[in-house]
Amino acid sequence: MDAPDYFQFFGLEARLSIDLPDLENRFYRLSRQLHPDRHAQAAPSERERSLEASAILNDAYRTLRDPVARAEYLLKQQGFEQSKQAPAELLDEVFDLNLALEELRGGDVSVRSRLEAARERFLALLQETDAGLEGLFGAYDRSPAPAALGEIRAALNRRKYISNLVQQVESELNP
Amino acid sequence: MAYSEKVLDHFANPRNVGSLDRGDQRVGTGMVGAPECGDVMKLQIQVNEETGVIEDAKFKTFGCGSAIASSSLATEWVKGKTVDEALEIRNVDIVNELSLPPVKIHCSVLAEDAIKAAIEDYRKKRSH
Ligand code: FES
Numbered sequence: 001m002d003a004p005d006y007f008q009f010f011g012l013e014a015r016l017s018i019d020l021p022d023l024e025n026r027f028y029r030l031s032r033q034l035h036p037d038r039h040a041q042a043a044p045s046e047r048e049r050s051l052e053a054s055a056i057l058n059d060a061y062r063t064l065r066d067p068v069a070r071a072e073y074l075l076k077q078q079g080f081e082q083s084k085q086a087p088a089e090l091l092d093e094v095f096d097l098n099l100a101l102e103e104l105r106g107g108d109v110s111v112r113s114r115l116e117a118a119r120e121r122f123l124a125l126l127q128e129t130d131a132g133l134e135g136l137f138g139a140y141d142r143s144p145a146p147a148a149l150g151e152i153r154a155a156l157n158r159r160k161y162i163s164n165l166v167q168q169v170e171s172e173l174n175p
Numbered sequence: 176m177a178y179s180e181k182v183l184d185h186f187a188n189p190r191n192v193g194s195l196d197r198g199d200q201r202v203g204t205g206m207v208g209a210p211e212c213g214d215v216m217k218l219q220i221q222v223n224e225e226t227g228v229i230e231d232a233k234f235k236t237f238g239c240g241s242a243i244a245s246s247s248l249a250t251e252w253v254k255g256k257t258v259d260e261a262l263e264i265r266n267v268d269i270v271n272e273l274s275l276p277p278v279k280i281h282c283s284v285l286a287e288d289a290i291k292a293a294i295e296d297y298r299k300k301r302s303h
Contacts, residue, residue, distance in 0.1 A: 087210075091206045091215055094213070094215045095206060095215050095235075098215060157210050161210060164213035
């Protein structure tokens, strides 16, 4: 069975901002409908179908519940693949961070404060990007245009990069 | 995943690791990254302004073994070439030389992009 459109699966319109409590209600309702116990008496083929549908339901819920995963999903549907270009303005930061991490591993503890400063900077960048994304999501929902998706694509690339950075610093500071 | 012997060799004995002076007119710096894995690569060339020949090249890569090997190989290859010749280097050449598996092709793309970016940076500097 081909994976159906996740939005349709939940009976929703394809939107980037969605009402989470509503999504949750729909999820529980569908879970109950598809629950194997309700199909215990059914023919094997039908049981199998309900099992498959439950698996899709879980994937769909996981995807739509998270704003970033949701946007990634919609972008992919619309043919916006993840770009192979890293955000150029961040590369120097990334490079310096890696250099600092290497020095820290080499035993130079004085770089700790540099890393802490870097973490603050990246977290601030992440917040900034998220705020920007929220605005872009709203704009797209009001008038869904491909150009808006291009901007979202770029912002998501940036976000991915920054969150990788945060993770790297975190795991180094608190191993 | 098993790395080929050539990759391991470049990984264990990377050639031309280091950096050149960014402020130098003869130096071009290429900084590139791969969003999928977060890896970054810096590749620098130093060009003879009379002949256009790349006289020195350095790299520093934070990434997987294939990315390190690709950039190490790239610095070896660009040295002694003119800027125009260096632009001809394709990532498939690197893939073949290092026997990179399909999942590691993007690492070689990074090296090709880094060469191009370094040359572009060098040319931009000169046009000022
Ligand atoms: S896995 Fe990222 S460059 Fe190789």
